[in-house]
Amino acid sequence: MTELSDELLVAYVDGQLARKQTRAVEKVLEQDDVLAARLDALKHAHARLEAAFEAILAGEEMDVSAVPVPQDDGLHISWRAVKLTLAVLGIGAALAAAAAGYGWPVSLPGLGSETELEVRPPNPTAAAKDWHEEAARAHALLSRQTLEVGLESQANYDFVAFQLAQILGANPKLPNLEPQGFRFVRAQALRFGDQPLTQILYLGRQGGPLALYAKKGEGDGSAMLSQGQVDEVRTVAWSEDGISYLLAGDIDDTLLMRIATRVKLEPAPPLRTAPKPQTPVNRALGKES
Amino acid sequence: MQAEDYHDTVRPGLIAMLPRLKRFADVLVGARDEGKGLLGRALRCMLAEQHRYQRGTAIDVWAFGEVYRHWLHELRDHDDPMARAKIDDARFGELFYPEGDGYFDAPVIAFLGALPPQQRLTLLLVYGDGFEHEDAARILDVSPETIAARLVRISASLADRLSARAPAPAAAIVETLYPEGLRGSL
Numbered sequence: 001m002t003e004l005s006d007e008l009l010v011a012y013v014d015g016q017l018a019r020k021q022t023r024a025v026e027k028v029l030e031q032d033d034v035l036a037a038r039l040d041a042l043k044h045a046h047a048r049l050e051a052a053f054e055a056i057l058a059g060e061e062m063d064v065s066a067v068p069v070p071q072d073d074g075l076h077i078s079w080r081a082v083k084l085t086l087a088v089l090g091i092g093a094a095l096a097a098a099a100a101g102y103g104w105p106v107s108l109p110g111l112g113s114e115t116e117l118e119v120r121p122p123n124p125t126a127a128a129k130d131w132h133e134e135a136a137r138a139h140a141l142l143s144r145q146t147l148e149v150g151l152e153s154q155a156n157y158d159f160v161a162f163q164l165a166q167i168l169g170a171n172p173k174l175p176n177l178e179p180q181g182f183r184f185v186r187a188q189a190l191r192f193g194d195q196p197l198t199q200i201l202y203l204g205r206q207g208g209p210l211a212l213y214a215k216k217g218e219g220d221g222s223a224m225l226s227q228g229q230v231d232e233v234r235t236v237a238w239s240e241d242g243i244s245y246l247l248a249g250d251i252d253d254t255l256l257m258r259i260a261t262r263v264k265l266e267p268a269p270p271l272r273t274a275p276k277p278q279t280p281v282n283r284a285l286g287k288e289s
Numbered sequence: 290m291q292a293e294d295y296h297d298t299v300r301p302g303l304i305a306m307l308p309r310l311k312r313f314a315d316v317l318v319g320a321r322d323e324g325k326g327l328l329g330r331a332l333r334c335m336l337a338e339q340h341r342y343q344r345g346t347a348i349d350v351w352a353f354g355e356v357y358r359h360w361l362h363e364l365r366d367h368d369d370p371m372a373r374a375k376i377d378d379a380r381f382g383e384l385f386y387p388e389g390d391g392y393f394d395a396p397v398i399a400f401l402g403a404l405p406p407q408q409r410l411t412l413l414l415v416y417g418d419g420f421e422h423e424d425a426a427r428i429l430d431v432s433p434e435t436i437a438a439r440l441v442r443i444s445a446s447l448a449d450r451l452s453a454r455a456p457a458p459a460a461a462i463v464e465t466l467y468p469e470g471l472r473g474s475l
Contacts, residue, residue: 006445007437014415014440016422041448046416048397048451053417055385056315060308225301254349255419257305261348 004035006042013042049072056195058209145189154186161269163187164214170243172214175263177202182210182259210249210256212263218244225260227253236260241268299339302348304331309418313353315384316413317360317406319376331359347424354428357410378402400447406430411439 004025011017012025028034145167154160161174167189176184182202190197192215202210218239228235234256235248247260305311314331315324335342335355342351381402386393401409407429414425415436422440426433 007441010441010444011437013444016437038448041452042444043449045444045451048394049401049412049416049447052385052394052397052401053316053413056312057308057387057417059321059384060311060315064473194464225305227301227305254306254309258349261302265345265347278418 003025006038009042013039013046013048130226141190141192143189143191143196145191145196157184160187164189164200167196168198168214168216168243169196170214170216171241171269172198172243173245173263173266174200174268175212175266176261177210177259180262181205182256185209188208204251208250209261210247210251210259213246213248215244215246216242218242225257225264227257230251238264240264299348300334300336303335303352306349306352309349310352310356313410313413313416314356314360316401316409317357319384319402319406320380321384327360327363328356329365331356334359349418350424352428353414353418354430357428357430358375360406396451397447400450404443408439408443411436412443415440425436 006079008021008025010236012022015026028037107243124230157174164174164187165171174184174187178184182204185201185263187198187200190199190213195215195217200212200214202212225236225238228237232250233248234251234253235246236256237244237246238260245263247256247263249256292323310332311324311328314328315321318324318327335352342348380401382398385398401412404412410429414420414428415422420428422433422436426436429436
């Protein structure tokens with residue numbers, strides 16, 4: 001039996017190890033049944049702890065929801081019109097991604113057949129809705145710029161930030177949510193009526209996308225963080241520095257609030273200037289400096 | 290920072306995390322009613338002194354830390370802090386049985402109830418609330434290494450306890466006295 005301490009195994013279970021260490025532990029585990037059994041025991045213990053804490057939270061949520069909270073202006077739902085369209089924004093984003101040629105398979109064998117839809121409706125509530133209307137509302141958010149922003153530019157963070165500022169006519173935040181477990185995937189331009197709207201998309205290890213929307217102007221928004229929910233999509237909205245923000249995703253509302261708080265507390269971005277084009281000469285100059 | 294800005298961030302932030310804060314207070318004191326009382330007092334203090342909230346600090350880290358500090362403060366003022374920190378097993382168990390929920394894990398509940406409050410909170414913050422070790426350390430005013438050490442010790446102890454075989458009934462023990470090949474022929 002190889003000697004791997006509980007310290008290392010717990011750190012492995014908790015995801016606290018560096019990638020190299022993780023791989024090393026996994027190699028050892030493949031060959032050592034005793035250690036693998038110990039790991040299973042630790043995982044099992046963690047799972048039962050999580051279930052215990054979840055059970056308490058379920059009780060607290062029932063208690064809190066039973067208490068009528070005064071509806072002061074700290075809880076009002078702002079930017080309502082955009083939020084209502086968010087219910088279908090998942091479709092909108094998917095349409096945009098499909099149109100751009102990646103991310104969502106447009107045609108899957110058997111998808112859409114009546115039998116399959118009857119057996120496994122993806123969501124009973126959504127299935128009951130008129131998808132034509134939902135899709136049309138999602139489509140209304142797409143603009144010409146949505147498709148004109150080249151995907152090849154998405155790898156250049158500075159360039160994306162510059163493009164968003166150009167599109168919006170303001171300097172929106174482009175937060176790095178890696179510490180919160182969400183990696184930046186892409187940003188795109190949408191529209192709300194005749195006003196530009198930007199969407200920054202992130203993906204966590206699992207689940208659907210997390211999106212940060214920004215629109216110039218305070219609108220009916222408040223500097224306060226206000227929560228909302230449209231179907232499965234949870235939202236947090238606020239305004240700052242002349243920009244209205246909306247963070248949306250099908251994730252736990254406390255996690256969403258936590259991320260929104262961090263984004264809000266992030267200092268305003270510096271004024272963006274056009275990044276230098278990535279020519280061989282500029283790359284060489286960049287290396288020298 | 291203007292006073293209004295504090296209000297803008299602190300109040301809605303606290304409202305949004307009320308269930309989590311309540312769970313934290315409950316697990317800390319070991320009973321629902323006492324948890325409610327502690328949270329109420331801590332919230333009043335937080336709202337009255339929200340200027341102490343520093344921009345750049347995650348609001349949940351600040352709020353959880355405030356509840357914990359409030360509890361410590363009250364404990365120190367008590368005549369018999371050690372007795373006050375003890376919890377009643379039955380009332381602690383009630384925390385886990387919300388109405389209509391089928392959850393029942395007596396060994397885990399007994400294990401948690403036997404832990405000192407700070408160790409219970411360490412588990413809750415990391416495994417229940419998903420805080421990073423650094424944030425849990427800030428809340429409990431200890432080092433991240435202490436958090437990691439507590440997690441290892443408690444996780445290993447719980448894993449040992451849960452994987453230990455239950456005492457076998459007498460009949461089963463008698464059965465194991467016979468060689469494998471003779472079973473079924475008796």
